[in-house]
Amino acid sequence: MDDNKLLQKLSQNLLEILNDDEYCDITIEVGDDPYVKVFRAHMNILNYRSSYLRRVLSTIERRNDEPLIHIKLPNIILPEIFQIILRYIYGGRLSLEEYDALDIIKILVAASELSLQELVDYIQSFLTKNKADWMEQNFNLIYQTSFEKGSFLELQKYCTNLISNNPNKIFKSLDFSTTPEKLLILIIQNDNLQMTEIQVWENVLKWGFAQNPGFPSDPSNFSKDDFTSLKNTLHQCIPFVRFYNLTSKEFFYNVVPYKKILPKELYMDLLKTFLDPDSKPIDKPKPRKGTNNSSETSSSKYQVLIKF
Structure with missing residues (x-):
């Protein structure tokens, strides 16, 4: 059995643990009224896979009479997106080809919130290599998303290069009319504007x-x-x-x-x-x-x- 098959087996077993409530010791509330979902998970796995969750868990004092610890995630993370993230946390795999580009952006933002930097890097690379046409058509969303988070360095580089080298693509994007004034000024004051x-x-x-x-x-x-x-x-x-x-x-x-x-x-x-x-x-x-x-x-x- 080669290494890849061994890792696939490990991933499968960990996902089976996620789906088994018997040894769960934490519940995670995700979403906002009226759309809220509660997930069951395992503190040990969360603690080692996400530095954000590790910080949250370190502040909680567990009482002996509490069978489960309960935490709530920021409302910026949607339940359906967290479910995807949680499966990644356990199984270590994520097939982005299964999702549309807008959902991938939501996964990226959630991964950043949860301090999953390796996933953030992977998603940025996937977007620039496979979703360039979509990003050009939705440049405002990509620009605002990339510069709201300091960790999206690859997307920031993509935006900067597009502004300098291919501004026509921005002006022809589907959402050009909603371009923020500050972004428009940034584009037109660029000395390298082609x-x-x-x-x-x-x-x-x-x-x-x-x-x-x-x-x-x-x-x-x-x-x-x-x-x-x-x-x-x-x-x-x-x-x-x-x-x-x-x-x-x-x-x-x-x-x-x-x-x-x-x-x-x-x-x-x-x-x-x-x-x-x-x-x-x-x-x-x-x-x-x-x-x-x-x-x-x-x-x-x-x-x-x-x-x-």
Whole structure:
């Protein structure tokens, strides 16, 4: 019998112990009203498999007249997820292929809560290797999850790389409209962003429209209140758009229609820069890495079209 078969037999026996109530000495309450489930388990196994549970158990004084110790887990862990985790604690195996990606994220969070670092590492590796497409489509969830927990270093690295190298995938994700403002700012202020500046501006506008459903698609049909709302929405983002790296044509067709949402001083300086070939902004930002931005400040083709 090879080592693998021996381990499989050991795993099977330990799972049989989990399913046998005769020697259980602890009950674990999981969930919140009205969905609560109580699991039976063995302190010795929990103590050696989870440092979190070891800390919890070390604070409990067991009385002789109590046949079972009772503990309650944080409400963040769902009963159906803890059942999966508990089988892993006993059997040492977990086939992630059996679960959808969202459940795997829930298992990851629960494993972190229970200080099962080897399982946390295993799940992160599985996600990056097998669920990359799903994570791109649900980037906000992955980003928020990974940075809420300091132990999700592999997911954090995945998010950072995607922001720098493939931002288009984030902007095209299913949940882009719900992207937190702080995350959007983090993306657009990145010097290594692999996008032209006009693409950055278009996506900032797209996000702004998503936060204000019901806006006309054409800014010429905006009301004064519409412009005010959009200006307030994008107030924190606009300083990180590198307008000076646009071409004159891009500035005229894509920025001028939204001039009312820009700070007045910025808009006037942009006009001066694009209308006067001899005018140069003092602190013109550098083009982003990998882009070919080049402002047509010397072009006169579109200058006569710009209206104040």
